[in-house]
Amino acid sequence: MSESNGTPRIGVYVCHCGTNIAATIDVFAAQVAAESMPGVTISREYKYMCSDPGQEIIKEDIRELGLDRVVVASCSPCLHEETFRNAIADGGINPYYFQMVNIREHASWVHKDKAAATEKAVDLIRAAVRRVRLHEPLEARRVPIEPKVMVVGAGIAGIHAALTMANAGKHVYLVEREPSIGGHMAMFDKTFPTLDCAACILTPKMTQVRAHPNIEIMTMSEVTEVDGFVGNYTVTVKHNPRYIIEEACVGCQECIDACVFRNGKTPDEFNLGLSKRKPIYMPFPQAVPQVVLIDPDGCIEFRTGKCKKTCVEVCADRNAIDFQQEVTFEDLNVGAIIIATGFKTFDATRVPRYGYGKFDGVYTALEIERLVNASGPTEGDIVMRDGRKPKSIGVIHCVGSRDKNTNEYCSRVCCMYSLKLSHLLREKTDAEIYEFYIDMRTPGKGFEEFYNRVEKEGVHFIRGKVADVYPEAGNTGKLVLQAEDTLAGMVRKIPVDMVVLATGLEPKDDAEDVRRTFNITCSGGGFFMERHPKLAPVSTFTDGVFLAGACQGPKDIPDTVAQAGAAAAEVLALVDAGFIELEPNTAFVVEEECSGCKTCVGLCPFHAIAYDNGKAHINEVLCKGCGTCVAACPSGVIRQNLFEDGEIFEEIVGVLTNA
Amino acid sequence: MTGYDYYPGCSLKGTGKPYEESLLAVFGALGVGLDELEDWNCCGATAYMAVDELKAVALATRNLALAERSGKDLVAPCNACWLVLNKTNHRLEDDESLQRTVCSALGATCTVPNTADKEPLTYTGTVNVRHPLDVLVNDVGVDAIAEKVTKPLEGLTVAPYYGCQIVRPLSPFDDQDNPVTMDKLLGATGCTVLEDYPFKTRCCGASQMMTMPDVGLDLVSMLLEDAVARGADVIAVACPLCQFNLEGYQPKVSNLLGEKVNVPILYFTQLIGMAMGIDHKTLGLQRSFVKVEPVLAGRSAHE
Numbered sequence: 001m002s003e004s005n006g007t008p009r010i011g012v013y014v015c016h017c018g019t020n021i022a023a024t025i026d027v028f029a030a031q032v033a034a035e036s037m038p039g040v041t042i043s044r045e046y047k048y049m050c051s052d053p054g055q056e057i058i059k060e061d062i063r064e065l066g067l068d069r070v071v072v073a074s075c076s077p078c079l080h081e082e083t084f085r086n087a088i089a090d091g092g093i094n095p096y097y098f099q100m101v102n103i104r105e106h107a108s109w110v111h112k113d114k115a116a117a118t119e120k121a122v123d124l125i126r127a128a129v130r131r132v133r134l135h136e137p138l139e140a141r142r143v144p145i146e147p148k149v150m151v152v153g154a155g156i157a158g159i160h161a162a163l164t165m166a167n168a169g170k171h172v173y174l175v176e177r178e179p180s181i182g183g184h185m186a187m188f189d190k191t192f193p194t195l196d197c198a199a200c201i202l203t204p205k206m207t208q209v210r211a212h213p214n215i216e217i218m219t220m221s222e223v224t225e226v227d228g229f230v231g232n233y234t235v236t237v238k239h240n241p242r243y244i245i246e247e248a249c250v251g252c253q254e255c256i257d258a259c260v261f262r263n264g265k266t267p268d269e270f271n272l273g274l275s276k277r278k279p280i281y282m283p284f285p286q287a288v289p290q291v292v293l294i295d296p297d298g299c300i301e302f303r304t305g306k307c308k309k310t311c312v313e314v315c316a317d318r319n320a321i322d323f324q325q326e327v328t329f330e331d332l333n334v335g336a337i338i339i340a341t342g343f344k345t346f347d348a349t350r351v352p353r354y355g356y357g358k359f360d361g362v363y364t365a366l367e368i369e370r371l372v373n374a375s376g377p378t379e380g381d382i383v384m385r386d387g388r389k390p391k392s393i394g395v396i397h398c399v400g401s402r403d404k405n406t407n408e409y410c411s412r413v414c415c416m417y418s419l420k421l422s423h424l425l426r427e428k429t430d431a432e433i434y435e436f437y438i439d440m441r442t443p444g445k446g447f448e449e450f451y452n453r454v455e456k457e458g459v460h461f462i463r464g465k466v467a468d469v470y471p472e473a474g475n476t477g478k479l480v481l482q483a484e485d486t487l488a489g490m491v492r493k494i495p496v497d498m499v500v501l502a503t504g505l506e507p508k509d510d511a512e513d514v515r516r517t518f519n520i521t522c523s524g525g526g527f528f529m530e531r532h533p534k535l536a537p538v539s540t541f542t543d544g545v546f547l548a549g550a551c552q553g554p555k556d557i558p559d560t561v562a563q564a565g566a567a568a569a570e571v572l573a574l575v576d577a578g579f580i581e582l583e584p585n586t587a588f589v590v591e592e593e594c595s596g597c598k599t600c601v602g603l604c605p606f607h608a609i610a611y612d613n614g615k616a617h618i619n620e621v622l623c624k625g626c627g628t629c630v631a632a633c634p635s636g637v638i639r640q641n642l643f644e645d646g647e648i649f650e651e652i653v654g655v656l657t658n659a
Numbered sequence: 660m661t662g663y664d665y666y667p668g669c670s671l672k673g674t675g676k677p678y679e680e681s682l683l684a685v686f687g688a689l690g691v692g693l694d695e696l697e698d699w700n701c702c703g704a705t706a707y708m709a710v711d712e713l714k715a716v717a718l719a720t721r722n723l724a725l726a727e728r729s730g731k732d733l734v735a736p737c738n739a740c741w742l743v744l745n746k747t748n749h750r751l752e753d754d755e756s757l758q759r760t761v762c763s764a765l766g767a768t769c770t771v772p773n774t775a776d777k778e779p780l781t782y783t784g785t786v787n788v789r790h791p792l793d794v795l796v797n798d799v800g801v802d803a804i805a806e807k808v809t810k811p812l813e814g815l816t817v818a819p820y821y822g823c824q825i826v827r828p829l830s831p832f833d834d835q836d837n838p839v840t841m842d843k844l845l846g847a848t849g850c851t852v853l854e855d856y857p858f859k860t861r862c863c864g865a866s867q868m869m870t871m872p873d874v875g876l877d878l879v880s881m882l883l884e885d886a887v888a889r890g891a892d893v894i895a896v897a898c899p900l901c902q903f904n905l906e907g908y909q910p911k912v913s914n915l916l917g918e919k920v921n922v923p924i925l926y927f928t929q930l931i932g933m934a935m936g937i938d939h940k941t942l943g944l945q946r947s948f949v950k951v952e953p954v955l956a957g958r959s960a961h962e
Contacts, residue, residue, distance in 0.1 A: 352836035470857030473888030 008133045009041040011067040012125060013058060015049035015074035017104055024108035026118045030073065033122045037129045041065055050080050055087040062091030069135065071128045073101040073121065094137035096584065096642065099128040127654030131647045138584040138641055143621055145231035146335040147575050150175060152223055152514075155183020156557060157549025157564040158340035159205050164568035166214035170575065173332055174209065175237055176219045180287035181206055183342055187270065187366065189373040191557055192420040193450035199286060199375075206288040217289060224329070226518055229622050230544030231335045231580050241325035243294035248320035251290030255280050255311035255321065266298045268377070271370045275377035280311055285375055294321070336544045336571040339528065340564065341514055343550040346400030346407070346503040354396060354501055355469045360385040361479050362469065362499045365417055372424045382429045386477070390431050390498035394481040395422060396466045397437040401504035409525050411504035411554040415441045418502045419451055422459045425500075433459045434494055436466045436483050444556070462494075463487045469499055505554040518545050527553045538567040543580075546570050585625040585642040589616050593637040600629035600638060662692025663794065664726045664733045668702055668740035675737065675899030677943025681928035682736055682791060684941050688807060688932075689799055693734060696725050698772045702740040705824075706866070712750070717761045719747040721769055724782035728771070732787040734794060736928075738824035738898035744788040745829055751784055758784070790825055791928065792840040792897055793832040804847045809936040811849025814958045817930065818853040818891035819845055820882065822901040826860050836860070841927050845895060848934035853889050858882050863901040868908065879904050880912040883920050892954050895927045902926065906948050923951040 012034040016022035027045045034043040042065055046054050049072055061067050070093075072084050077100045085095035103121040111117040149165055151158045154176035162172045174181065185191075186206075188198035209215050218237060225236035256278055264276035270284045279298030282290070294302075301307035301323055312321050348356035348364050356362045361384060363371070374380040384390060395418050401411040415437065422433045440461070442448045455461060464483040472478040478495035485492045507526040508514070515522050520540040523529040528551050531539035538546050548564040549555070555563070574580070596614040608622035609629060618629070618638075630638045639645075671679035686693050699722050707715040723744060726733040735741040751758045766779040795804065819841040826835045833840050838859060845852045861882060864875030882905065886894050896902045906924040913919045925947070932942040933951075944951060 468857070471855060473885050 008039040008069050009065065009067050010037075010039045010069040010071060010129055010132060011058065011061050011065070012037070012040055012043040012071045012129065013049050013054075013073065014043070014045040014103075014121075014125070015054070015072065016045065016047045017074060017108075018047065021074070021104050021108045024111060024114055024117050025103060025121045026114060029118055030103075030121050030125060034071075034125050034129070037126055039069070039133055040129060041067060049074050050083055055083070055090075058084070058087050059091035062088065062093055067091075068093055068097060069132045070098045071101060071125065071132055072098075073103045073125050073128070075104040076102050096138040097132070097135050099132040099135070101125050101128045123655050126657075127651040130650040130654035134644065134647045134650060135642070136644075140581040140584055141620065142579040142581055143231055144579050145575055145577065146233070146333050147171070148173070148332070148334050149336050149338070149571055149575060150223075150233075150235055150332065150334040151338045151340060153177075153183070153340035153342055153549070153551070154181035154209075154217070154219075155340060155342045155549060155560075156185040156202065156205075157342070157551075157560045158183070158338070159202075159209055160561050160564040161338045161340060161548050161568045161571075162215055163205065163208060163212065164565055165571060166212045168568075168572050170214060170572070172215045173235075173237075173334065174215055174217050175221050175223060176217070177222050178283065179219050179242065179291075179293045180283040180289070181209060181217060181219065182284075182286070182288065184366075185557060186284065186286070187272075187373075188369050189376075190420060190424060192416040193444070193446040195420070195423075203286045206286065210288045219289065220293070223514075223517060226337070228333075229619075230542075231574070232621075233334050233337060233544065235332050235334060235337070237330050237332060239328045239330065241327060242291070243296070243299075243321065243323055243325050244292055245320045245322050245325075246289060246291050248318055249291040250318060250320075251282070251292070253282055253292060254314045255292060256282065258310040258314040260300060260308055260310055261298075266295060271377045272364075272367050274367060274370055294323075335575045336546065337518065338546045338548050338564075338567045338571060339514070339518060339520070339540075339551055340548040340567075341508055341511070341551040343505040343554065344508050346411075346506050348399055348501045348503050350406060351399055351403075351501075353468050354399060354466070354499070355479065356501060359469070359471065359479055359499075361390075361477075361497060362501065364501050364503050365414070365421060366503070368421050368425070368500050372421070372428060380428070382425060384498055388477070388497060390425075390429055390496070392432045392478075392494075392496040393422075393425055393429075393434070393498045393500060394466075394469075394479075394494060394496040395433065395435045395500045395502060396469075396481070397435065397502045398465065399501040399503045400506070402438060407504055407506065407525060409554070410441065412441070413554060413556045414502040414504060416444070416447055416450070416556065418500075419454045419459075421500060423454050423457060426457055426459060431497070434462055434481070434496065435459060436462050436464055436481065438463070438465055444558070462492060464492070505550060507551070511551070514551075518542065520545055520547075523553075525553070527551065538563055538570055544574065582621060583625060585640065586620045586623040587618050587625065587627065587630050587638050587640040588620070589618055590637040590639065591615050591617075593635060595635055595637075597634060599632050599634060603628050603632050661731060662694060663789070664729055664731045665693035665695045666699055666702075666722060666726070666733055666735045666740060666744070666788075667695060668699075668735065668737040670737050670739075670899035674903050677929060677946045678736055678899055678902070678926045680941065680943035681926055681932045681937075684937050685928050685932050685935065686791075688935050688937060689803065691794075691799060694729070694731075696722065696733070699725065702735075702737075702743045704739050704743060708743060708746065713757070713760065715743075716747050716750055716757065717764050719743050720751065720761050720782050721765060721780065723747065723784075723786045723788075724765055724769070724780045725772070726786045727782055730785075732789045732794075734789050734791055736791050736897075737900075738790070738822050739900065741788060741790045742824040742829070745831070748784060748786070748788065749829070751782075790832065790897070792825070792844070795931075796840045796843055797832065801843050801847045804844065804931065808848060808934045810934055812930065812934050813849050815850040815954070816853060816890050816892045817845050817850045818856040818886040818889065818894045819859060819927075820856070820863075820886075820894050820896050820901060820905070821859050822896065822898045823860055823862050825897065841895060841897060844927055844931060848930055850893075850930065850934075853886070853891055856886060856889060856891070858885055863898075863904045865900055865904070868904050875904065876908060876911055876915060879908055880915050880920075883909065883912055883922060884916060887920060887922055891922065892958070893923045893925055893930070893951060895925055895930055897927055909949060921949055923947060923949045923954060925951060 014031045031045040089095040101124045148171040150173045151162045162174045220240040224238045227234040259278045261278045264278045267273035268275045268277040296302035370376040400406045442451045466483040468482045482493045521529040546567040548567040549560040594615045608619045630640045703715040703718045769780040770777040864878040868875035929942045
């Protein structure tokens with residue numbers, strides 16, 4: 001403690017922050033006031049303390065005047081505590097012999113009365129001067145990092161992140177719930193605005209993932225538990241049975257032809273129920289891994305145990321079919337995790353007035369993606385459920401978006417994918433197409449140009465929200481879209497053969513469970529929350545857990561890929577450091593005095609307190625220094641570095657007295 | 660069954676007289692008691708709610724206070740009355756200070772009818788306000804009604820029209836987007852119900868018919884034109900204002916559309932009563948502008 005070294009020698013530095021502070025606080029008066037505070041050797045003011053010359057002043061004073069404590073009165077510690085700690089360490093004293101006073105956010109920015117603001121600033125400086133005397137030297141602790149990483153979700157976000165990290169030499173576990181990687185992008189026909197074929201640009205990346213020596217694909221798998229901390233996570237992964245031995249299956253698909261079902265009876269998930277599949281099936285032609293699976297709900301062997309098992313017969317010595325497979329669990333150690341679990345499309349039955357599920361002629365946009373796709377249920381022929389080819393089509397924007405009854409937010413991709421679908425539908429059917437929109441939102445590279453192009457192709461645009469979809473009287477088979485055309489100032493009723501609902505994007509149904517498993521937070525709409533919307537867009541509040549893609553909010557493919565790259569870069573920066581430095585402001589238990597009441601154990605939001613041998617133990621690596629346990633301990637035997645009772649009391653005295 | 664209190668509201672004593680006549684006849688035939696609330700007053704309708712909510716709530720609450728004394732559910736057949744009384748219950752439940760203000764006003768100005776000691780009126784919020792559609796489907800039951808049908812309305816195609824107020828903004832007893840209680844009741848009468856009539860809950864124009872006749876007429880003509888195009892012989896309604904707008908303006912709608920529209924607009928209770936064999940006069944059918952008898956005659960001619 002400083003007292004043992006004799007009188008402390010404190011340097012106080014008051015920052016102007018240009019006029020941010022100096023306009024509201026008399027920085028010269030504050031500097032003078034600090035001179036007479038107990039233990040202060042030198043007090044200075046300077047225009048920008050955080051600048052190089054500003055830091056240089058502190059370093060020089062430490063060397064020349066033998067300062068052993070430093071107080072800087074400037075902005076928020078969130079901004080520059082690290083800067084000044086480094087400067088002080090450079091100057092030659094322990095970086096924790098430092099206290100920062102926030103006279104910007106806490107004084108100059110929130111007050112108008114200059115005299116009162118100055119008085120407040122002086123009080124805060126005095127508090128810091130009194131507490132810094134008691135500071136003890138501390139050391140940031142280093143913990144090694146496990147270099148293997150995990151990506152949860154293998155849509156385009158997860159695929160891109162996994163490839164980036166694998167190319168940098170990291171071993172990546174790519175965990176995917178579905179039987180194939182690819183996500184939603186694999187279901188799309190073309191991509192806006194360039195009209196690249198989605199499969200043509202995605203499948204090469206899927207193949208790369210499969211072939212990459214550093215990537216371990218785990219399909220039909222889910223994360224059930226996450227334990228540990230940044231750099232040292234233990235993740236429990238549940239593997240659901242595929243009833244096919246992955247290593248033995250060569251993807252010949254002879255078993256599918258051999259299946260006792262002559263035709264498929266189960267709605268095909270990949271084609272959104274627009275076609276049927278057999279109980280043994282390949283999820284889609286380009287699936288990765290190229291391995292079939294068995295759906296036990298449809299398989300006769302599972303239901304009755306009395307199937308002829310023609311699939312097993314034809315598989316012969318490859319012997320890849322295993323009806324006995326069970327759920328297995330596996331624990332994996334990883335240093336960092338990227339969550340890329342994606343989105344679900346809005347359930348259109350929630351807006352009953354648009355008739356989805358009631359009228360055969362109403363489709364969701366994703367269904368149209370499958371319908372126009374050459375490998376879709378109709379091989380790209382636009383044939384409706386009743387066998388007709390549409391001669392007129394209405395597209396309704398903002399279904400489940402920008403609507404206080406469903407979701408208030410804009411789903412960002414629907415305007416553009418609607419334009420794309422209109423283009424494709426018009427190309428294939430020559431139908432009259434009417435797009436009903438609220439606003440056209442085309443803010444992206446080449447987006448507005450694409451809008452103009454589609455307009456020139458003859459698609460009609462009507463600014464107005466559709467109020468109702470109902471069958472035309474007289475059994476014409478047409479559906480009438482009624483909307484107020486806000487540009488023409490009239491109500492339009494347009495009969496069409498086919499209605500396309502531009503459904504919005506929503507968080508996955510189990511986003512809340514995922515959030516809890518990974519201990520991250522959600523923002524308003526239920527999407528996962530980034531640490532900072534501008535400056536930490538792929539980080540979360542849990543260190544070592546990052547976000548990529550639409551699980552963080554609706555976004556298109558370019559943005560998703562950019563974000564996945566950013567998340568991969570963050571992981572590499574973290575993992576490649578080899579170790580992490582931990583803030584030393586952690587709590588600790590004075591064990592001999594702990595009565596073992598366990599009050600603190602359940603209170604810790606970070607699960608950092610263990611109970612063992614009648615005593616509480618705090619894992620310094622997990623502790624974030626929130627102080628909850630310190631305040632709660634009935635015997636007062638939990639203490640916290642930088643927040644010792646003595647330091648806090650001195651701070652209080654400093655604020656309340658004029659001495 | 661102990662029966663219900665009955666709040667007729669102004670319409671059922673005036674333009675909606677046939678609704679009251681047929682309602683009382685049908686409930687009587689089913690053996691379900693309806694006791695008219697003594698000394699009831701205007702519900703305030705939707706207009707008053709929009710102009711001065713506090714006074715409108717106070718006005719409506721007096722009716723609820725009168726009804727609360729019997730402990731029975733209160734049947735309000737007019738959609739507007741039903742909605743205003745239900746809204747009042749909700750507002751009082753949501754806002755304790757409103758409840759206090761309204762009760763103190765009631766206590767200061769109103770007394771319980773027929774009490775010698777002039778007991779002040781008060782309301783604690785326990786009255787269930789029910790629509791006859793709700794009571795007939797959920798309490799009496801469609802089967803019990805079907806049992807009483809002696810003259811099924813076979814061959815008659817009926818479009819069920821609910822109007823807006825029994826599904827918006829509250830819809831305690833039926834689906835907001837596709838209500839079906841009237842469909843079920845009409846089904847029991849043996850008629851053909853136009854289940855895909857898409858304008859079941861569209862606006863009838865309400866008072867716009869007076870203030871903005873062009874808008875009102877447009878709305879009504881859409882309802883009528885579509886029902887007729889789908890083959891409706893009759894449109895069934897559950898609200899006196901809907902009935903008035905749909906029936907009373909048919910000559911004007913005919914001018915607007917350029918073809919004659921002449922379709923009977925009957926209360927669902929009149930149709931149930933007809934199927935039960937109750938005579939037309941008791942059901943108030945002679946009061947219709949567009950008579951149902953020619954339609955019925957045409958039907959038997961087809962048979």
